[in-house]
Amino acid sequence: MRQRSGGGHWTAADVGDQSGRVAVITGATSGLGLETARVLAQHGATVVLAARDHARTAAAADQIRALTSGSGQAGPDKTGPVKTGPVKTGTVETAELDLASLESVRTAAADLAARFPRLDLLINNAGVMMPPYSLTKDGFELQFGTNHLGHFALTGLLLSSMLAQPGSRVVTVSSNGHRAGRLNFDDLQSARHYQKMAAYGRSKLANLMFTYELQRRLSAAGAHTIALAAHPGTARTDLTRHMSGLAQAAMSSRFSALNSRWVQDGSMGALPTLRAATDPAAIGGTYYGPDGPLQMTGYPVVVTSSTRSQNKEVQRRLWAESEKLTGITYPV
Numbered sequence: 438m439r440q441r442s443g444g445g446h447w448t449a450a451d452v453g454d455q456s457g458r459v460a461v462i463t464g465a466t467s468g469l470g471l472e473t474a475r476v477l478a479q480h481g482a483t484v485v486l487a488a489r490d491h492a493r494t495a496a497a498a499d500q501i502r503a504l505t506s507g508s509g510q511a512g513p514d515k516t517g518p519v520k521t522g523p524v525k526t527g528t529v530e531t532a533e534l535d536l537a538s539l540e541s542v543r544t545a546a547a548d549l550a551a552r553f554p555r556l557d558l559l560i561n562n563a564g565v566m567m568p569p570y571s572l573t574k575d576g577f578e579l580q581f582g583t584n585h586l587g588h589f590a591l592t593g594l595l596l597s598s599m600l601a602q603p604g605s606r607v608v609t610v611s612s613n614g615h616r617a618g619r620l621n622f623d624d625l626q627s628a629r630h631y632q633k634m635a636a637y638g639r640s641k642l643a644n645l646m647f648t649y650e651l652q653r654r655l656s657a658a659g660a661h662t663i664a665l666a667a668h669p670g671t672a673r674t675d676l677t678r679h680m681s682g683l684a685q686a687a688m689s690s691r692f693s694a695l696n697s698r699w700v701q702d703g704s705m706g707a708l709p710t711l712r713a714a715t716d717p718a719a720i721g722g723t724y725y726g727p728d729g730p731l732q733m734t735g736y737p738v739v740v741t742s743s744t745r746s747q748n749k750e751v752q753r754r755l756w757a758e759s760e761k762l763t764g765i766t767y768p769v
Contacts, residue, residue, distance in 0.1 A: 446728075446736035447708065447712055447716070447736055447737050447738075448708065448736065449476050449704075449707075449708065449711060451712075451715075451716075452476055452477070452480045452711055452715045453480070453715060453717070454480060454481055455477055455480040455481045455482035455527070455715065456480075456481035456482070457481070457557075458477075458481075458482045458483070458557040458558060458604075459482070459483045459485070459553050459555060459556050459557050459558070460474075460477050460482050460483065460484050460485065460556075460557060460558035460559075460560060460714070461485045461487055461532070461549060461553075461556060461558065461559050461560065461595070462474050462477075462484060462485065462486060462487065462558075462560040462562055463487045463488070463534060463536065463560065463561055463562050463563035463588065463591070464487075464488055464536075464562045464563025464564065465484070465486040465487065465488060465494075465497060465562065465563075466486065466488045466490065466493040466494050466496075466497040467493075467497070468672075468703050468706075469562060469610065469669055469672065469703055469706050469707045469710065470486075470488075470560075470562040470563065471497055471500075471501070471703075472703050472704055472706075472707040473560060473562060473707045473710050473711060473714070474486055474497075474501055474529070475500075475501050475504055475505070476707065476711055477527065477558075477711070477714070477715075478501050478505050478527035478528070478529055479504070479505050479527060480527070480715075481527050482527050482557075482558075483527065483528040483529075483530065483553075484501070484527060484528070484529055484530070485530045485531065485532050485549065485553070486498055486501075486529065486530070486531045486532070487531075487532040487533075487534040487545060487549070487563075488531075488533075488534060488563065489533065489534060489535035489536075489537075489541070491531075491533060494531045494532075494533070495531060498529045498530070498531050501529045502529050505527055505529075530552075532545055532548060532549055532552075533545060533548075534591070535574075536563055536582075536583045536584075536587025536588065536591070537573035537574055537579065537582055537583045537587060538573065538574040538575065539574075539575050539586075539587075539590055539763060539764070540574070541574075542587055542590045542591050542594065543590075543594065545591070546590075546591055546594035546595055547594075549595060549598075550594075550595065550597075550598050553598065554598060555598060555602055556595060556598040556599045556602065556605065557599070557602055557604065557605050557606070558605070558606055558608065558714055559591075559592060559595055559599065559606075559607045559608070560608045560610070560710060560714060561588040561591070561592065561607070561608065561609040561610060561644070562610045562710065563583070563584075563587075563588075564580075564583065564584045564610065564640075565579055565580055565583050565584065566580070566614075566637050567580075567633040567634055567636075567637050568580070568633065569633070570627070570631040570633070572626075573586075573587075576626075577626055577762070578625070578626040578627045578628075578631070578636055580633075580636045580637050580639070580640040581625060581626065581627070581636060581639060581640045581643065582626075583640075584637075584640035584641065584643070584644060585640050585643035585644055585647065585759070586759060586762055586763055588609060588644070588647075589647060589759045589763055589765065590763040590765045592607055592609075592651070593763075593765040593766065593767045593768075594765065596662070596767060596768055596769065597768050599661075599662045600658075600660045600661065600662055600768065600769070601661060602661055602662070603661045604661070605661055605662040605663075606662065606663050606664070606665060606713070606714060606719075607648075607651065607662065607663075607664045607665070608664075608665050608666070608667060608710055608713045608714050609644045609645075609647065609648050609664070609665075609666050609667075610644070610666070610667055610668065610669070610710055611641045611642075611644040611645045611648075611666050611667070611668045611724070611742075612637075612638075612641040612644075612668050612669075613668060613670065613671070613726075613731070613732055613733070614634070614637050614638045614641045615638060615641035615642040615644070615645055615668075615742065615743060615746060616638070616743045616745075617634065617635065617638035618635075618637075618638030618639045618640070618641055618642030618643070618745070619635070619638070619639060619642070619745075620639060620642060620643065620646075620751060620755060621639075622754065622758065625639070625758070641668075642743075642745065642746055643755060643759075644666065645666055645724065645742050645746040646746055646748075646751065646752040646755050647752075647755065647756070647759070648664045648665065648666040648722070648724075649664075649722055649746070649747065649749075649752055650749075650752040650753060650755070650756045651664040651767075652664040652665075652721040652722040653722075653749075654767065654769045655721065655769055656721065657769070658769040660769060663719075663720065663721030663722075664721055664722065665713040665714075665719060665721065665722070665723050665724070665725070666713070666723075666724045666725070666742075667709035667710040667712070667713040667724065667725040667726065667737070668709060668724075668725075668726045668732070668740075669701075669703075669705075669706030669707065669709060669710070669726075669727070670701060670705075670706060670709075670726060670727035670729070670732055670733045670734050670735065671700050671701065671706075671733045671734065672700070672701055672702065672703050672705070672706025672707075700733070700734065701727070701733075701734040701735075705727070705734065705735075705736075708727075708736060708737040709725035709726050709727065709737040710725075711737075712725050712737040713725045713737075723739055724739065724740055724741070724742050725737045725738065725739060725740065726738070726740035727740075728740075
């Protein structure tokens with residue numbers, strides 16, 4: 438499947454009117470999160486930028502407000518020039534959230550639930566990729582703790598605000614890197630051995646397994662909410678800052694004539710998330726990614742995740758372990 442049913446590729450212009458919808462987006466100060474928030478705001482949504490750095494979050498909110506009050510066409514920035522059609526009237530809010538701290542997650546969730554009793558979209562976008570070994574404030578390996586456990590806790594705490602809302606969705610951003618991931622339940626925190634790419638793959642595999650298990654639980658409960666996942670392919674964003682200088686140079690837009698088949702800008706990388714969040718035809722448990730070779734670049738379509746990610750027994754075990762580690766249980 439390479440094209441949408443109406444013909445042609447799915448783009449940001451296909452995002453329908455989002456007026457009245459409230460969308461919480463984690464890690465929305467740059468890259469894919471910022472682009473996702475901008476497009477949703479331009480189509481009328483109330484977007485809540487949830488991130489840990491107050492100054493950067495406020496600056497990102499101001500940037501989106503400036504763009505959405507203009508012509509609907511953003512100038513070049515780190516995510517590239519984007520044209521998304523007519524401007525709607527959206528609202529941009531902020532929230533302080535550090536996914537590497539369960540205390541912060543609980544505080545942020547309480548704040549969000551109080552301010553927005555009804556949530557339509559939770560987009561679990563924030564993440565870290567291949568940093569030196571470090572721990573979250575609760576003693577979890579940083580990538581697993583931030584990318585998976587932080588989002589597991591946040592989703593569980595906000596889900597009550599979504600369950601009765603028709604069309605509500607939880608969209609979690611995974612990665613092609615999930616294919617290299619392994620869940621070693623004897624060493625989930627990489628305490629015995631840390632290899633940064635392996636730990637990243639583990640966290641992204643966990644994102645997918647969480648989505649699939651969540652969808653099963655939502656379906657069993659007859660909830661209005663659905664869970665979906667997406668991945669951006671290989672996109673130029675700040676997420677690559679821990680990669681080697683050579684790898685970053687190879688991905689640079691300066692060499693786009695050579696690398697365009699396997700690297701794309703953030704505006705394209707955000708499309709799978711946007712489709713998962715807004716396509717009326719999307720169904721729970723769906724995984725979106727680029728339609729190009731090896732799912733590295735291209736327009737968003739339904740893609741298949743690794744066989745390992747679809748193991749239901751391991752999904753259930755990961756869920757139970759995540760509840761134990763975070764102390765969060767779900768209302769479904």
